[in-house]
Amino acid sequence: MAPKCLGIALLLVQIFIRSSFQQSSATDDSYVVGVVEFRMELLNMPIDTRTAMNLEAYKELMRSDEAKLTDIVVFPELTLNTLMDPVPVPNPEGNTIPCIPDSPELLSQLSCLAIETGKYIVINLSESFECDSLPDNDPRPCDPTAVHRYNTNVVFDRNGTLITRYRKTHLFREPGTSVTYEPEIVTFDTDFGVRFGVVTCFDLLFAEPTLELVKLGVKDFVFPAYWVSEPPFLTSVQIFESWAYGNDVNLIASGTNYAPAGSTGTGVFNGRNGAVFSFFTGKETRKIFPVRVPKLPRSNSPTTTPPKKDCKTVSGRSGGKLLDEVNMGTDIPERFTTALIKPDQVSKVFNRTVCDGDFCCDFHIDFETRGERPVSHLYRLTAFDGVRTFKGYAEAHVSICAIITCLNENLASCGLPNYESTKYLKFNEISISGDFIANGTLVMPSSLDNKFHSLDAKYYQFYSTVDYPNDRQHVQLTLSSSVSNLQTFGIYAFNHKDFDYFIPDAPPPQEDSTTTIRPASGWLLSLGLLCIGKSMIF
Ligand SMILES: *[C@@H]1O[C@H](CO)[C@@H](O)[C@H](O)[C@H]1NC(C)=O
Ligand SMILES: *[C@@H]1O[C@H](CO)[C@@H](O)[C@H](O)[C@H]1NC(C)=O
Ligand SMILES: *[C@@H]1O[C@H](CO)[C@@H](O)[C@H](O)[C@H]1NC(C)=O
Ligand SMILES: *[C@@H]1O[C@H](CO)[C@@H](O)[C@H](O)[C@H]1NC(C)=O
Numbered sequence: 403m404a405p406k407c408l409g410i411a412l413l414l415v416q417i418f419i420r421s422s423f424q425q426s427s428a429t430d431d432s433y434v435v436g437v438v439e440f441r442m443e444l445l446n447m448p449i450d451t452r453t454a455m456n457l458e459a460y461k462e463l464m465r466s467d468e469a470k471l472t473d474i475v476v477f478p479e480l481t482l483n484t485l486m487d488p489v490p491v492p493n494p495e496g497n498t499i500p501c502i503p504d505s506p507e508l509l510s511q512l513s514c515l516a517i518e519t520g521k522y523i524v525i526n527l528s529e530s531f532e533c534d535s536l537p538d539n540d541p542r543p544c545d546p547t548a549v550h551r552y553n554t555n556v557v558f559d560r561n562g563t564l565i566t567r568y569r570k571t572h573l574f575r576e577p578g579t580s581v582t583y584e585p586e587i588v589t590f591d592t593d594f595g596v597r598f599g600v601v602t603c604f605d606l607l608f609a610e611p612t613l614e615l616v617k618l619g620v621k622d623f624v625f626p627a628y629w630v631s632e633p634p635f636l637t638s639v640q641i642f643e644s645w646a647y648g649n650d651v652n653l654i655a656s657g658t659n660y661a662p663a664g665s666t667g668t669g670v671f672n673g674r675n676g677a678v679f680s681f682f683t684g685k686e687t688r689k690i691f692p693v694r695v696p697k698l699p700r701s702n703s704p705t706t707t708p709p710k711k712d713c714k715t716v717s718g719r720s721g722g723k724l725l726d727e728v729n730m731g732t733d734i735p736e737r738f739t740t741a742l743i744k745p746d747q748v749s750k751v752f753n754r755t756v757c758d759g760d761f762c763c764d765f766h767i768d769f770e771t772r773g774e775r776p777v778s779h780l781y782r783l784t785a786f787d788g789v790r791t792f793k794g795y796a797e798a799h800v801s802i803c804a805i806i807t808c809l810n811e812n813l814a815s816c817g818l819p820n821y822e823s824t825k826y827l828k829f830n831e832i833s834i835s836g837d838f839i840a841n842g843t844l845v846m847p848s849s850l851d852n853k854f855h856s857l858d859a860k861y862y863q864f865y866s867t868v869d870y871p872n873d874r875q876h877v878q879l880t881l882s883s884s885v886s887n888l889q890t891f892g893i894y895a896f897n898h899k900d901f902d903y904f905i906p907d908a909p910p911p912q913e914d915s916t917t918t919i920r921p922a923s924g925w926l927l928s929l930g931l932l933c934i935g936k937s938m939i940f
Pocket of ligand 3: 752
């Protein structure tokens, strides 16, 4: 260990002794979170054995040296119990402390673990409920003889008190699980001055409750996920980072690790500053990562200081092992309107407009090739505006302007994962722009490199100019660094119907003004994809 780190470590020990458990305070400009990439036990054993083994692994992670510095630990989705052994969860309004020493009950053990380690813990589990616990305004029939379950996140504070219960709204292939009558808008406050919104996996692609929470000014989100990556736009840490950037919020994502189902992806995404930490791997992993999270200002003011570095926390982009074992889903490239970039074309600097119906994307490209290297893949300029399905379980209206990778000239090969790039083609400059709907639309930059991470946010600029009277926003994305490891670079938008939602930090203006320019920052100015249901696993 370097001497400087040792000094910091000693200081931290002193702080630790002074304040027992609490690491960060309300006045600090950052806090430390433990994100967990978790390979769960398989269903090849009795269910209670499996749950006990998963719980034992949770305890080990919570007690590990890596967890010492953290204030809050977030565990991923579906990695503890299952539909077959759901547990009742008390209403948080009761401020229950479920901990009873030596009790075998799951909630008791988790509550005791929070007390023992003095940390907030966010857990996703399968909850059972009785008909008489349903709210009075729920008119749906309920069978009193059946076992009912929700897919639920619970949060314990440092005292082991159950402070939050969030029941998942957007299920993805989860037969046997109920949803609440109305989406729950759930937040919790912490003693380090951060209010967290709670969302799960597939929720990320919908307006409610997720964007409602953004509208309420929530700047930090905990997000347990069992995400099935789908190139070219919806691989896990790629869309996590895009979403956090588009909303300028912190997204704290803990991912289930199960490559056969295409699932990996854990990280901390710090709004317009991009990823503080991003992890994606095909290798079996059960690991906690301590990450220092810079708090984001609630207002429109751009963040100017990069996150503090310290020796005990991790940052950067890592993973990258056995990527071809991650069994990813596919988009439907045949529906895209595209134009092929020919590596041998005479003019390596050109402008081109590609339209899908009335929706047009303008591209300005400057690239060079290294002739001696074999052509490992091709690129297409892509425009798409339309409704896509997520395997028939949900639909979304998306608008896309992007450059995507194709393995060959066949359109069906576009968006397939490209593991072997010879880096024969280097983009020196890319500028992409298009006119998107304003009201109800979340526009995001989307990028993907060969290791399945987004590009560093300082490599690009993202601007939108909003024309409120015409309900349009002109969005521009510019790559300002040379890159040769690109899979995807573009603008990706979800158009949410019947959702009164503008750009997060540029609310609709009063009658007199008509346009607002929203600069994006990064450090310059200054997170069939799909979350799987239990039945699917294994
Ligand atoms: C834990 O309990 C103590 C004593 O009751 C209280 O002062 C403190 O605020 C509680 N901490 C949290 C995080 O709830
Ligand atoms: C919680 O876990 C369940 C099953 O254990 C999972 O299906 C669901 O997506 C999670 N729910 C929430 C709200 O995170
Ligand atoms: C592309 O368009 C830009 C902006 O309109 C213009 O400045 C530039 O000269 C054009 N480049 C080419 C190669 O046509
Ligand atoms: C935006 O859309 C919502 C939902 O359709 C609508 O209620 C609202 O009036 C719209 N806002 C503006 C400024 O057009």
